[in-house]
Amino acid sequence: MSVYHPPKISSNEITPQRVYLSRRTFIGGAAAGLVLSGTAVSASAAPLQAKPGPYKLDEKLTPKEAVTTYNNFYEFGVNKSDPAQNSGDFKPTPWAVAVEGLVNKPKTFGLEELMKMQLEERTYRMRCVEGWSMVIPWIGFPLKALLDQVEPQGSAKYVAFETIVRPSEMPGQSGFLQPLSWPYIEGLRLDEAAHPLTILAVGLYGETLPNQNGAPIRLVVPWKYGFKSIKSIVKIKLVDKQPDTTWKNANAKEYGFYSNVNPAVDHPRWSQATEQRIGEGSGLFPDRRPTLPFNGYAEEVASLYAGMDLKANY
Ligand SMILES: Nc1nc2c(c(=O)[nH]1)N[C@H]1C(S)=C(S)[C@@H](COP(=O)(O)O)O[C@H]1N2
Ligand SMILES: [Mo]
Numbered sequence: 001m002s003v004y005h006p007p008k009i010s011s012n013e014i015t016p017q018r019v020y021l022s023r024r025t026f027i028g029g030a031a032a033g034l035v036l037s038g039t040a041v042s043a044s045a046a047p048l049q050a051k052p053g054p055y056k057l058d059e060k061l062t063p064k065e066a067v068t069t070y071n072n073f074y075e076f077g078v079n080k081s082d083p084a085q086n087s088g089d090f091k092p093t094p095w096a097v098a099v100e101g102l103v104n105k106p107k108t109f110g111l112e113e114l115m116k117m118q119l120e121e122r123t124y125r126m127r128c129v130e131g132w133s134m135v136i137p138w139i140g141f142p143l144k145a146l147l148d149q150v151e152p153q154g155s156a157k158y159v160a161f162e163t164i165v166r167p168s169e170m171p172g173q174s175g176f177l178q179p180l181s182w183p184y185i186e187g188l189r190l191d192e193a194a195h196p197l198t199i200l201a202v203g204l205y206g207e208t209l210p211n212q213n214g215a216p217i218r219l220v221v222p223w224k225y226g227f228k229s230i231k232s233i234v235k236i237k238l239v240d241k242q243p244d245t246t247w248k249n250a251n252a253k254e255y256g257f258y259s260n261v262n263p264a265v266d267h268p269r270w271s272q273a274t275e276q277r278i279g280e281g282s283g284l285f286p287d288r289r290p291t292l293p294f295n296g297y298a299e300e301v302a303s304l305y306a307g308m309d310l311k312a313n314y
Contacts, residue, residue: 045207045208045209045210046207046208047206047207048119048139048202048203048206048207048208049119050119050120050121050139050203050206051118051119051120051121052120052121053120053121053122054120054122054196055122055123055124055197056122056123057123057124057125057135059125059135060135060280061123061135061136061137062134062135062136062277062278062279063279064204064205066134066278066279067134067136067204067205067213068084068210068212068213069081069084069212070278071083071084071212071213072128072130072226072227073087073172073212073213073214073231074172074179074180074184075163075170075172075173075182075184075231075232076090076170076171076172076211076212077171077172078172078179082172083211083212083213084210084212086171086172087170087210087211087212088211089169090166090169090170090211090215090232091169092111092209092211092215092216092232093111093216094110094111095110095111095216095217095234096108096109096110096111096234097109097111097114097217097233097234097235097236098234098235098236099146099147099149099150099235099236099237099238100150100235100236100237100238101156101160101237101238101239102152102153102155102156102238102239102240103150103151103152103153103156103238104150104151104152104153105149105150105151106150107149107150109146111216111217114146114200114202114216114217115202117141117145117146118141118145119139119140119141119202119203120139120140120141120199121137121138121139121206122137122138122139122140122199123135123136123137123138124136124138124197124220124222125222125295125296125297126220126222126226126229126295127225127226127261127275127291127295128225128226128227129225129226129227129255129259129267129272131270131272131274131275131276132275132276132277132278133275133276133277133278133289133291133295134277134278134279135277136204136205137204137205137206138199138201138203138204138220139201139202139203139204139206140199140200140201140202140203140220141199141200141202142196142198142199142200143159143193143194143198143199143200143219144193144194144195144196144198146200146236147159147193147194147238150238152190152238153238155240156190156238156239156240157189157190157239157240157241157242158187158188158189158190158238158239158240158241158242158243159187159188159189159190159193159236159237159238159239159243160185160186160187160235160236160237160238160239160243160244161185161186161187161188161219161230161233161235161236161237162183162184162185162230162233162234162235162236162237163182163183163184163185163230163231163232163233163234164183164232164233164234165182165183180246180250181246181249181250183234184230184231184246185230185243185244185245185246185249186219186227186228186230186245186246187242187243187244187245187257188221188228189242189304190238191304192221192301192304195300195301195304196300197221197222197223197297197300197301198219198220198221199219199220200217200218200219200220200233201214201217201218201219201220202216202217213231214229214230214231214232214233215232216232217232217233218230218231218232218233219231219233222295222297223260223261223294223295223296223297223298223300223301224258224259224260224261224295225259225260225261227246227247227255227259228245228259242257245257247259253268254267254268254269256313256314257313258305258310258313258314259314260294260301260305260310260314261291261292261293261294261295262293262294262310262314263290263291263292263293264293264310264311265310265311265314272291273290273291274288274289274290274291275288275289275290275291276288276289277289
């Protein structure tokens with residue numbers, strides 16, 4: 001299996017990323033920037049209605065331009081600009097999500113049915129394990145609403161998720177050197193999956209999800225590092241044992257199953273104490289802000305981990 005080590009993010013590497021973004025976002029009269037954002041967003045996005053949901057934040061939204069051009073989605077390449085640039089041929093319709101395993105009523109949900117769930121707009125703080133963060137207005141519905149329909153059995157303890165494998169439309173899955181093994185897989189404990197903060201997102205900024213953000217449906221778990229929020233999901237399976245996850249399989253010393261945002265537990269190669277809010281600050285003086293326990297959602301989720309050693313269960 002190929003083991004990919006994500007680029008080490010140190011303060012001197014953060015600066016070029018910010019300069020890149022501020023150039024694109026703010027000095028962005030650059031023709032290339034406008035052309036890219038035009039294709040990237042309009043290729044798949046359509047207006048999407050949703051009622052306001054809980055969990056509003058008093059923080060400035062990350063500009064849509066940054067949310068849709070600074071991404072991690074290795075199926076389309078390992079650089080932040082790759083997903084927006086390389087996902088234009090990806091077809092998020094038709095689509096179906098199979099929900100199976102230890103459930104009384106296994107069912108494959110067509111996208112049309114998923115889009116008819118009670119959609120809410122929820123603004124969440126997102127924190128990538130690499131040290132940057134965003135504030136994103138998602139549109140989606142609680143994962144619990146889906147789980148309730150299939151009726152998990154008493155023996156179900158975890159939920160395993162899978163991303164689509166489609167090398168013909170995902171250039172990162174067809175290159176000579178594959179950065180990860182596919183499908184991209186993730187998992188949650190059943191109580192984490194059923195927590196009211198955990199949603200399946202089908203849109204952002206009032207539109208359906210752009211391909212680069214995980215069209216047509218992706219997970220959002222705001223108190224965990226970004227890689228837990230798996231994109232373009234085709235399978236959800238209820239299981240009795242802790243499932244494998246892509247980044248733990250790739251490098252278990254650096255990435256654990258839980259991956260709760262925790263400023264007190266450093267990544268082996270960098271501190272997690274602070275973060276850079278994408279799209280803010282000046283290019284020369286990145287203003288790193290303190291990272292909050294559970295990404296600021298401790299009041300809601302800390303009780304899920306009562307009695308657990310979060311240094312051992314990273
Ligand atoms: N299938 C899949 N899901 C994925 C990833 C990926 O490479 N493949 N990257 C993860 C990481 S590391 C992050 S930070 C978030 C980024 O989500 P965004 O691009 O919508 O901000 O997606 C996560 N989901
Ligand atoms: Mo991430």
